[in-house]
Amino acid sequence: MEAVSRLIMQATETGAADATAAKKANAAIGAGFAYGIAAIGPGIGIGYLVGKSVEAMARQPESAGMVRTTMFLGIAFTEALALIGFVVFILIGL
């Protein structure tokens, strides 16, 4: 009887440890996906933004200063989305 109860206790402890490890692993996977997916959108956005800015500067080099200023701020604003994804990642996954 004592051996059976010891076995049950051991199984419960192992199960609890497995559940904690699984929870941790799931959080890490979720965080990785959150960061990866959050970085795709800004990547597309920056590509589009810079592509159009380069086109504008090639057409009108005299307005390049204004285009570069707004392009730089646009890049930084778009990057804020990736940064927010990164913050979610560090809060969940690290």
Add this chain to the structure above:
Amino acid sequence: MMTANPMATRLEGPAPEVEVTKDMLRRGVIVAPVLVAVCSAIWGGRGAASSAFAVALVVFNFAVSAGIVSWTSRISLGLLMGSVLFGYLIRLGIIFLAVYLVHKAQWVSLPALGTGLVVTHLGLLVWEMRYVAMSLAHPGLKPKRP
């Protein structure tokens, strides 16, 4: 309509993004003590250290970004396009590495670090955009620099 070849076009003259970044750096110096004080009130000493680290990381990120744009635009617009895209990946990697290296340190509070990163990045940008919008909309106005 004829357009210049972006691969062969290069931009001479002053680099406005460097000026924008210098402005942000000046504003960062003003903002940092306030953010550090607020984080210190909420998360204690670890919050203060983490928020200071976040401000430094954001300013470094802006400086590298401006450096890439100003350097490559003097060579070719095609190179500017490529280096901004790869620069985005590399800068995200640098931020990840910087945070990963310190995330288990005694002085780091991750919520404070995350909040500091987002608030500083967006705060400095919105502040700078206000100045840029005023100077672009009213070139004769010449709003005061910080």
